[in-house]
Amino acid sequence: MSNAQLTVPFDEAMTRYEPIIGLEVHVELGTNSKMFCSCATAFGAPPNTQVCPVCLGLPGSMPVLNKVAVESTIRIGLALNCEIATWCRFARKNYFYPDMPKDYQVSQYDEPLCTNGWLDVTVATDDGPQVVRVEIERVHMEEDTGKLTHAGGATGRIHGADYSLVDYNRAGIPLIEIVTKTVIGTGPLAPAVARAYVAELRDVMRALGVSDVRMEEGSLRCDVNLSLNEPGAGWGTRSETKNVNSLRSVERAVHSEIERQAGVLDGGGRVIQETRHFHEDTGRSTSGRSKEQAEDYRYFPEPDLVPIAPTRSWVEELRAELPEVPSVKRARLQSTWGINEFELATLVNAGAVELVESSIAAGVDPAAARKWWTGELLRVANERGVELADLPVTATQIARVESLIADGSLNDKLARQVFEGVLAGEGDVDVVIAQRGLAVVSDDGALLAAIDEALAAQPDVVEKIKSGKIQAAGAIVGAVMKTTKGQADAAKVRALLLDRLGVSE
Amino acid sequence: MTVAAADLIRQPASVLAAAISAGEVSSVEVTKAHLARIAEVDERVHAFLQVTAEAALESAQVVDAKRKTGAKLGSLAGVPIAVKDVLTMRGVPTTCGSKILEGWCPPYDSTVVSRLRAADMVILGKTNMDEFAMGSSTEHSAYGPTHNPWDLARIPGGSGGGSAAALAAFETPLSIGTDTGGSIRQPAAVTGTVGVKPTYGGVSRYGLVALASSLDQAGPCARSVLDAALLHSVIAGHDPRDSTSINAPVPDVVAAANRGDVRGLRIGLVKELSGEGYQAGVLQRFNEAVELLQGLGAEVVEVSCPHFDYALGAYYLILPSEASSNLARFDGMRYGLRVGDDGSNSVEQVMSLSREAGFGAEVKRRIMLGTYALSSGYYDAYYGQAQKVRTLITRDFNAAFEKADVLISPTAPTTAFKIGEKVDDPLAMYLNDIATIPVNLAGNCAMSLPVGLSPADGLPVGLQIMAPPMADDRLYLVGAALESALTDSWGHLLIEEVPDL
């Protein structure tokens, strides 16, 4: 299959087609117990240790709804400007698959808890930041399935595997699904809007404290629906790309699917309604299950649960207690930190707002906090292909490094090396400094010895300095920095050597 | 009377409990007597799928020891009981009468079983049933039919034929049944015993392997109204593990059973649950019972419930729909039967082969009906319409209960039929539940109790009493009064007339 040769470059595709996107985001709620039983939800526990008759779907077992999950869902709905249903039910989605203990999933079908909301997202354009309103169709609750691992076989899929293992620890973890209405009119911004939407959603979840939204642990998963509208020819057939598990991938998935569908259409072909699987490594997707024959899930109201009927007073109570939503918060930070929209957008896109905020809370100067998170640390995160928040570095560590810079024990170059050590897992800041021997050389005696050595080696330079060409001192400073492996304070070296030569600036 | 000297197996549970509590007889003696009876007759009756003799004797010993310490015992402490094999019991195979669950030992107790244990009752074992409670004769058990002690060539009703037959064969003084469309009441009717379907939500369904979640309800089976009331009060009450369980006090059924009084009560005869399709012998005994109730001071009124005519149709859409989903989990992946796992078949094929081999014909029939009824494009016409009928039936009941305090009808249109007679005619089989199904659809409560033997064939006839939701005590008030009057006229309970096995 040579999808590659059928694609049309993005910019060219944009001249002929209008992308229409729809995003379905699943968020695992961070409740202590599962949706319908009291099992723990901790990530990474040994397989099948957080299970009971209910989440294993054993015959006779019955679900009991976790009230905290309902509360979290209502709070999410409120934060997304949704209407909260006065009465709604769960439904059973019936299909056979070994990761589902009951061979049906308890979900919500035509009676979602939250409907008709919106979320404003900001994307950077050549004309500056632009706000796009993404309309939300529904937010509903469902239970997660177990996790399958396929051993043997070439495809990593259940077909062709020698055997498959199921871990039901994840089965029954509360999930919410947030479905957008179709997003139209974004043109070439579509990939950026998709990314910004998921990033914004993630920030909302964090602000609400309802989920730890770690994409790499699967606690936020995104499916991208996309079709191309050929002006005059109407909306095209949509594909659904699954497995989109990082912000960067959301952007790339939209981008590559536009290129692919444009290629199909340009070639006179027909876009097939299908599920596609996104591959992080190639940034492209491959064809999965065809949805031409829609699966019939035989939904019907779940008879083992009673309807959810949140009272208006409870909903209003929850609304009153909502934390500041990220967009409002950012406006506040922008003025507090004295930064412009572009600088803020950089922080938002990097996923650095909360990190900068917590660094400042830990005592770091606002400018320095922004510099570290959007500079060196962002570079490392990109290099490693992880989210900034997932770097193993803390606000306290940044505060410590900054205080060492302030008292002259570190300089910028050394500080970067300290972070390199911390990120490599060599230990905390002071441990890395000690083990790598990174402290600034402040012992005047050692410095003077190095200066004398450099002066003796370059008599011509000495003469120039003495004759008033003070800028020539740079050569001596350079030599001293080299001898001290950069561990000296350059300004101090300069002052000392001028003093040594009896020259004043 | 000293119970120790009497025939222990023929005693009512209330008498056994009093004797055990007074130290006149030990629970071990009572338990041994019943285990001996099971050993003697169950080969012919086949009421039990599992007899947990050792565990039963152990529990009996614990009760006896507890009594000796002077600890207060429950109202049925030390009394043996049998449990329909659709309720989970930790470590004891639970098959639901199906091959697909053969050998599965649940790791947990159903709430009903927990409450029996908490009440110091002695569980003798698990009783036979139609596969996954689908049937009215217990012929659909994958482990062979149960025989009616009144005539071993006849069916004991179903799906809880095992629980009813065990009572009529004096293998146990009490048993637990479950009732989705009549599976407690119809077996009670054809075996001359008493069975109660409590109000939906009155008894926890946690651990009851679901047939149709919105219809299933566990309840007491006994040989007398008082015994049923005692058991009812042990198993009923709110359970946080069952979201559909009612969080309200249990009606005082024991007091009602002790009082037994119909004076001034309005008893409604449901016009639609009589006449055509009901055997003459059944109607004769039923009409005599109505006269008796009048004689006891009840006011008998006729009521009409026009939508009951559609109950059977609605039931056979709702039940298969829910069942098709509830039974999906039996796929050979996690427990029970697995067929075709030889490396040559895909996971879907193994699921399919396991279900093909593990389910009987009636189960497959209903799974297919339900799958069809829920399919997109058919949902509104089938499941949706059936739910509307359900609402109309509930309204019929509400209207009827404005005119009457309880409603009555024959429990089943016929007495026990011959084994094999209807097994190949599903529609004829389904008609057995015509009078019992409306109560399941509406979620209220009902009792069946014996009102005599049909003059045509000498087999027991049952009368059904229906009461509004959470008015279960009315069943016992009326049932006890009628039972007492009938017993006075016969000189004994009807069950005493069951032939020697």
Ligand SMILES: [Zn+2]
């Ligand atoms: Zn669990």
